[in-house]
Amino acid sequence: MSIGTHFSYAVTVFLMVAGLFIVIARGNLIKKLVGLAIFQTSVYLLYIVPGKLIGGTAPILDDRFKLYSNPLPHVLILTAIVVGVATLALGLALAVRIREAYDTIEEDDILARDVDDCGADRQGK
Amino acid sequence: MAIAVVVLARSRNLFAVVVLMGIYSFLMATVLVALDAVDVAMTEASVGAGISTVLLLGALHLCKSEEAKPLRKPWLPLAVSASIVGMLVFGALGLPAFSDPTAPMHTHVVPRYLNDAMRETGVPNVVTAVLASYRGYDTLGETTVVFTAGIGVIALLRRRRNTKQETAK
Numbered sequence: 001m002s003i004g005t006h007f008s009y010a011v012t013v014f015l016m017v018a019g020l021f022i023v024i025a026r027g028n029l030i031k032k033l034v035g036l037a038i039f040q041t042s043v044y045l046l047y048i049v050p051g052k053l054i055g056g057t058a059p060i061l062d063d064r065f066k067l068y069s070n071p072l073p074h075v076l077i078l079t080a081i082v083v084g085v086a087t088l089a090l091g092l093a094l095a096v097r098i099r100e101a102y103d104t105i106e107e108d109d110i111l112a113r114d115v116d117d118c119g120a121d122r123q124g125k
Numbered sequence: 126m127a128i129a130v131v132v133l134a135r136s137r138n139l140f141a142v143v144v145l146m147g148i149y150s151f152l153m154a155t156v157l158v159a160l161d162a163v164d165v166a167m168t169e170a171s172v173g174a175g176i177s178t179v180l181l182l183g184a185l186h187l188c189k190s191e192e193a194k195p196l197r198k199p200w201l202p203l204a205v206s207a208s209i210v211g212m213l214v215f216g217a218l219g220l221p222a223f224s225d226p227t228a229p230m231h232t233h234v235v236p237r238y239l240n241d242a243m244r245e246t247g248v249p250n251v252v253t254a255v256l257a258s259y260r261g262y263d264t265l266g267e268t269t270v271v272f273t274a275g276i277g278v279i280a281l282l283r284r285r286r287n288t289k290q291e292t293a294k
Binding site: 006007008009010012013016017020021024025028030031033034037038041044045048049050051052053056057058059060061062068069070071072073074075077078079081082083085086087088089090092093094095096097099105 | 139142143146149150153156157160161162163164165168169172173176177180181183184185187188199201202203205206209210213214217218220221222223226228230231234235238239242243249250251252255256260263264267270271273274275277278281282284
């Protein structure tokens with residue numbers, strides 16, 4: 001157990017936490033979605049990296065090669081990429097709708113507007 | 126790649142963020158080629174760097190492209206992130222070393238795929254064989270998810286057009 005054998009995990013952890021930090025700390029909805037996408041790519045690395053075997057080749061069968069990398073995580077991550085872009089599209093559509101309703105995509109402004117609306121409702125009653 | 130992410134987290138111009146995201150996706154695709162995941166790299170380059178960038182630019186066209194200045198210092202998110210780094214590093218130390226051929230993931234079901242896929246499906250690309258043949262229902266579910274997301278996007282954006290027409294009247 002040394003830094004060399006676990007370096008790939010360090011990269012994965014850094015990207016994952018950077019994505020998470022953007023999601024928590026930034027108020028802009030589009031920026032949050034970009035952070036979510038970075039978090040997702042770190043998960044791709046988490047799956048693909050342990051599947052690599054040094055000296056192996058891509059898992060396309062041929063008589064010239066004997067050692068192949070693990071094909072199963074590749075399949076799972078292909079699914080994850082496509083689902084990821086679907087969720088991104090849905091999130092962006094929601095952001096556009098929120099901008100239509102509130103005229104802003106900053107989380108703080110939206111919350112302030114909500115508080116104002118609540119106060120106006122109470123006074124109206 | 127790390128530099129791209131750090132600049133991305135700090136930049137407040139959303140257009141720059143989107144362009145950096147495209148660069149990041151291409152770098153990720155290159156890393157995936159180095160890790161022998163050619164199919165995944167191809168998908169990441171076309172979907173991650175292509176379609177995602179187009180979608181983000183489309184959304185930027187409909188929204189403002191400048192992020193507001195944050196009101197407070199992000200100390201709480203930093204603390205949460207740091208504690209999660211600690212937990213993840215602790216967990217990663219228990220994982221098998223890089224390229225360890227005796228790791229459980231290389232000994233469980235994969236040898237069967239690699240040895241028998243050619244005889245059972247006739248497809249030399251094992252990734253395609255597993256995706257379309259062994260895990261065909263999984264792929265069917267995936268297309269269902271994409272279909273649902275497409276319907277959601279259409280529903281959200283059509284409502285927008287209707288309200289615009291009503292206000293025009």
